[in-house]
Amino acid sequence: xxxxxxxTQLQQSLQQRRKAGLYRQTRQRQGEQSVEVVVxxxxxxxxxxxxxxxxxxxxxxxxxxxxxxxxxxVGSGAAHLLTGHSVxxxxxxxxxxxxxxxxxxxxxxxxxxxxxxxIDALMGRHDVVIQDKLNHASLLDGGRLSEAKQxxxxxxxxxxxxxxxxxxxxxxxxxxxxxxxxxxxGDLAPLPEIMALANQHRSAVLIDDAHGIGVLGPQxxxxxxxxxxxxxxxxxxxxxxxxxxxxxxxxVAADEVxxxxxxxxxxxxxxxxxxxxxxxxxxxVSLRLLQVESWRREKLQALIAQFRRGAIHxxxxxxxxxxxxxxxxxxxxxxxxxxxxxLEQQGILVGVIRPPTVPAGSARLRITFSALHEPEHVERLLxxxxxxxxx
Ligand SMILES: *Cc1c(COP(=O)(O)O)cnc(C)c1O
Numbered sequence: 458x459x460x461x462x463x464x465t466q467l468q469q470s471l472q473q474r475r476k477a478g479l480y481r482q483t484r485q486r487q488g489e490q491s492v493e494v495v496v497x498x499x500x501x502x503x504x505x506x507x508x509x510x511x512x513x514x515x516x517x518x519x520x521x522x523x524x525x526x527x528x529x530x531v532g533s534g535a536a537h538l539l540t541g542h543s544v545x546x547x548x549x550x551x552x553x554x555x556x557x558x559x560x561x562x563x564x565x566x567x568x569x570x571x572x573x574x575x576i577d578a579l580m581g582r583h584d585v586v587i588q589d590k591l592n593h594a595s596l597l598d599g600g601r602l603s604e605a606k607q608x609x610x611x612x613x614x615x616x617x618x619x620x621x622x623x624x625x626x627x628x629x630x631x632x633x634x635x636x637x638x639x640x641x642x643g644d645l646a647p648l649p650e651i652m653a654l655a656n657q658h659r660s661a662v663l664i665d666d667a668h669g670i671g672v673l674g675p676q677x678x679x680x681x682x683x684x685x686x687x688x689x690x691x692x693x694x695x696x697x698x699x700x701x702x703x704x705x706x707x708x709v710a711a712d713e714v715x716x717x718x719x720x721x722x723x724x725x726x727x728x729x730x731x732x733x734x735x736x737x738x739x740x741x742v743s744l745r746l747l748q749v750e751s752w753r754r755e756k757l758q759a760l761i762a763q764f765r766r767g768a769i770h771x772x773x774x775x776x777x778x779x780x781x782x783x784x785x786x787x788x789x790x791x792x793x794x795x796x797x798x799x800l801e802q803q804g805i806l807v808g809v810i811r812p813p814t815v816p817a818g819s820a821r822l823r824i825t826f827s828a829l830h831e832p833e834h835v836e837r838l839l840x841x842x843x844x845x846x847x848x
Contacts, residue, residue: 477790478794478811479790479811479812479813484497489514490503490506490513491503491511491513491829492506492829492830494806499801499804501804501806502804502837502838503806504805504807504808504826504830504838505806505807505808505823505825506825506827507668507699507700508700508701509672509700509825509826509828510671510672510747510828511753511828512702512703512743512746512747512753514829515703515742515743517742517746518704518739518742518743518746519739520742521741521742522704522735522739523735524738525734525735526733526735529734529735531733531735532730532733533730533731533733533734535730535731536727536728536730536731537726537727537731538720542731543734543737544734545734545735545738545741546564548737548741549564549738549740549741550562550563550708552741552744553696553708554710556678556744557679557694557696558678558688559691559710559711560712560713561711561712561713561715561716561717562708562709563719563726564706564707564708564737565708565709565723565726566706566707566725566730566732567699567705567706567707568595568665568667568697568706568707569595569598570726571695571697571707571725572593572598572665572695573599573602573724574599574709574719574723574725574726575599575663575693575695575719575723576599576600576602577599577602577603577722577724578718578719578721578722578723578724579603579632579715579719580603580604580605581630582604582605583605583628583630584605584628584629584630584631585605585606585607585608585628585629585630585632586600586603586608586632586634587608587618587621587622587625587631587632587633587634588607588634589609589610589612589634589635589636589639589646590609590610590611590612591612591636591639591641591642592634592635592636593636593640593665593667596634596636596663605629606625608624608625613644613646613647615650615651615654618651619654622654622657622660623658631658631660631661632660632661632662633651633655634662635651635662635663635664635665636665636666636667636668637664637666637668637679637680638668638673638680638780638782639782640667640668640782641784641810641814641815641823642776642778642782642784643668643776643778643779643780643782643784644777644779645683645684645780646664648680648683648686649684649686651692652686652690652692655692656690661692661693662692663693663695664680664692664693664695665695666679666680666681666694666695666696667695667700668780668781668782669780670694670696670697670700670702671701671702672701672754672757672780672781673780676748676751677701677747677751679694679696681694693709693710693711693715694710694711695708695709696710698736698740698743702743702744703743704739704740704743705732705736706737706740752828753828756828757781757826757828760826760828760832760835761779761781761783761826763832764783764824764835764838764839767835767836768783768785768842771842771843771846773785773842773846774786781825781826781827782823782824783823783825783826784821784822784823784824785821785822786819787820787822789818789820790811790812790820792820793810793811793820793821793822796809796822796842796846797809797822799844800822800841803844805838807824807838808823808824808825809822810822810823824838
């Protein structure tokens with residue numbers, strides 16, 4: 458294999474990254490992903506999964522997947538607009554539209570692709586996309602892919618959002634874009650204020666509710682339910698299945714004209730193979746479970762409260778997060794790595810998050826909870842954190 462002409466530069470930049478404590482590596486998980494995992498041959502109690510409700514391993518979800526895969530095969534064979542769109546996909550879209558109280562839903566193969574597709578399909582060269590600075594990478598990339606002008610506002614800063622709306626008054630169509638729950642901070646976007654500003658300025662709103670859907674609101678309908686937004690005032694919603702649903706894929710929920718526009722124009726919908734029908738069937742079961750088994754949300758909330766009480770008692774620098782994403786701030790990436798390692802020696806796995814995933818100077822542990830955790834797991838985590846941070 459020939460080396461790239463810039464092989465040496467690549468090597469140097471990898472070396473620099475290693476020195477800076479920013480090098481990323483994959484490790485191998487053996488067996489099931491759950492709150493207890495085996496990684497590189499070692500067992501851990503894990504606080505790294507986004508399987509918030511513990512549905513990824515649910516017997517009914519597995520059974521639906523296996524049933525459809527055994528009858529209809531694994532791959533969907535084609536894009537949705539050819540023969541990839543099965544009755545299971547169709548049914549899931551209808552169930553999700555009812556669940557979200559929106560007119561229509563379109564499935565995408567991943568949340569990343571949903572965000573790329575929806576922004577690109579709705580926004581053109583003369584338009585403006587206005588995003589929270591801490592939005593998920595896929596939203597920022599979706600904005601760049603569209604030819605619209607890109608504006609940012611400081612995280613959850615509604616005065617700055619208002620200024621951006623004033624500054625772009627006569628430009629074209631405008632789309633405000635925000636995570637519903639911020640993936641690295643765990644805090645919520647102030648949806649009522651965003652909707653009020655949008656209405657006042659005739660701007661549309663897109664909310665990426667990857668970490669809200671299934672988890673927030675008494676029935677798990679996500680940010681709009683949590684904030685009690687009126688149904689006639691809903692933003693466009695992106696939801697993903699890889700987190701609370703415990704499966705894979707994503708959807709956009711909106712009115713029929715928006716969804717039809719996406720079906721015609723969203724390139725990440727059109728030019729890709731449909732997700733396997735077995736995944737759609739399993740996701741339908743997840744959707745039913747997350748509605749009827751509200752104890753999962755309640756248990757998750759109790760675990761979060763237990764953790765926060767304990768962490769505050771220990772004097773750990775928590776962030777202001779009410780969700781299953783609980784960051785603990787570190788002084789720098791080296792401390793983050795050292796504390797992460799100490800936790801591992803104690804048999805506990807958490808996310809060690811460093812720049813550029815988060816802004817420079819805000820390296821952190823990212824701890825996520827699942828309804829599969831038990832109170833004694835939280836106690837073990839707290840005492841391990843106490844030990845790791847004292848050294
Ligand atoms: C995980 C995530 C995505 C991407 O979803 P995938 O289905 O994993 O591609 C998009 N947005 C946010 C906020 C996320 O956390």
